[in-house]
Amino acid sequence: MPPPSRDFPSSPPRRVSLNLTFAFHQSSALEYDELHCQLVIDDQAVPCYGSGIYLLRSLWNTARQQAQGPTREARLVNQYLSDIRADHWGILLNLRRSGRVPTATLIRHYWCSGEALSIRLLFLFEEYLTQLNQVPLPERMTQSTLYKWNRGYHLLKDYLDRKQNQDFAINQVTIGWGKSYYQWLRQRPLSxxxxxxxxxQLRELLKYAVEHELLSHNKWKEWHLTAQPAKIVQCLSPTQLRQLEELSLPDQLDTVRKWALLSCYTGLDFKDAVRLVSSPADYLVQLPIGEKIVIRRQKFQSVHQAPPDWGVSHIPLLPEARQLLEQAQQWPAVTIQRVNRNLEAIEQQLGLHFRLTTKICRKTAGALFLLRGYRTEAVQKILGIQHLRTLERNYLHLYNELVDENIQRVESRNRT
Known part of the structure; x- marks a missing residue:
């Protein structure tokens, strides 16, 4: 898994100096008067404008920029002034979020008018990604998850580039737009x-925007994607597995077949199968009733902050796998690219309607252990899968065969 890219935003935002002070209008001599805002952005000032806050002149401390005294009125005025400063800083940030250069004139306009700014969806995504990457360990998302978030950002950017609408705002995100984006993702094609x-991810962004008062309402709150049928896991049937074993193949394809069969009978990823073959003693554990392979899936070593317990596979050593391991030291070294490339030729000889790869071989092991009577919880541990529901959903189509297999077993036992 490649590390998450950090190329957002394209350039760091320019620092902006905002100075907001308050003072009474010099032309007025009223004792109870309105404080005016004096806004300066990067040495650019605008004419003073009313703050809406009225105060006795005798209670105002110009040097400290606050009302003085222990009265409730002074405390309320100071709180209101603090809110006004925060509002101005918020408008400055939102101008950046909308892709505009903050100026004193613009900030005064939006504060006085109360007009809402349109926040760019891409900028909000960049901001959210920056926050995800700044979460301290161990609470930070895994490298794999951060990579997927970064991938989501680039997919959205590509979509908006194609639509020539990089300034697309979060208040323009409708259910109809979401459905169009979803269809575009499926046509790439994505699963x-x-x-x-x-x-x-976009649903999370909209929730984040509402929580930070950048959006008044999440239009996707009531939208749910239509449920899709469970993904069918393609794997070799017991008959196809026997055919694979019995095929007459030249030496090069025979070597590839042996590596494929080792995955079929263990459920190991190709890289883990290579580790097992190179040093079987490091991974074989002797039990009173046989042997098992205990190996930590290499796939997760560079992804998770700490190796997950569920990523450790405990695999019963089947007789077929034992026989292959006894010969494996003599097999020529191969790469996963070569194995998958040559499996395509074997796939044609078997007449399969799906692509035969090392991943299909790993899935075959899951089906094989289920059909041989192992419980789903055990197969979950054999394959090193995090969630049991993932296993159950993916192998749902096998349950009819499992029922038939159990009927045969029970009937045989009753007859004897």
Whole structure:
């Protein structure tokens, strides 16, 4: 998994100096008068404008820029002035979020008029990504999750570039726009799961915008993607697995077949199978009833801050896998690219309707262990899968065969 890219935003925003002070209008001699705002942005000043806050002149401390005294009136005035300063800083930030250069004139205009600014969706995404990357360990998301968020940002940017609408604002995000974006993601093509994940990221962004009062209402709150049928995991059936074993193949394809079969009978990713073959003694554990392979899936070593317990596979050593391991030291070294490339030729000989890869071989092991009577919880640990529901959903289509297998087993036992 490549590390998350940090190329957002394209250039750091220029620092802006904002100085907001308050004073009574010099032309007025009223004892009870309105404080006026004196705004300066990067040495650019605008004419004073009313703050809406009235105060006795005798209570105003110009040097400290606050009302003085222990009275409730003084405390309220100071709180209101603090809110006005915060409002001005918020407008400055929102001008940046909208892609505009903050000026004293613009800030005064938006504060006096109360007009809402249109926040760019891409800028909000950049801001959210920056916050995700600044979360301290161990609360920070895993490298894998951060990569997916970064990928989501670039997909959105690509979509808006194609639509020539990089200034697309968060208040323009409608359910109809979301459906169009989802269809574009599916046509790239992305799987249902991946496209739904990137829609979910935008849903999080809209929630973030509402929480920070950048958006009054989340239009996607009531929108839910239509449920999709469970993804069918393609794998070799027991008959196809036997055919793979019995194929007459030249030496080069025979080596590839052996690596594929090792994954079929263990459920190991190709890199983990190579580690097992290079040093079996490091991973084989002797039990009173047989042997098992205990190996930490390499896939997660560079992704998670701490190695997850669920990423450790405990794999019963099947007789087929034991036989392959006894020969494996003599196999020529191969790469995963070569294995997958040559499996395509084997796939054609088997007449498969799906692409045969090392990943398909790993999925075959899950089906094989289920069909041989292992419980789903055990197969979850064999494959090193985090969530049991993932296993159950992916192998749902096998349950009919499991029922037939159990019927045969029970009937055989009753007859004897």
């Amino acid at each position: 249902v799961d991946s496209a739904s994940r990137y829609i979910g």
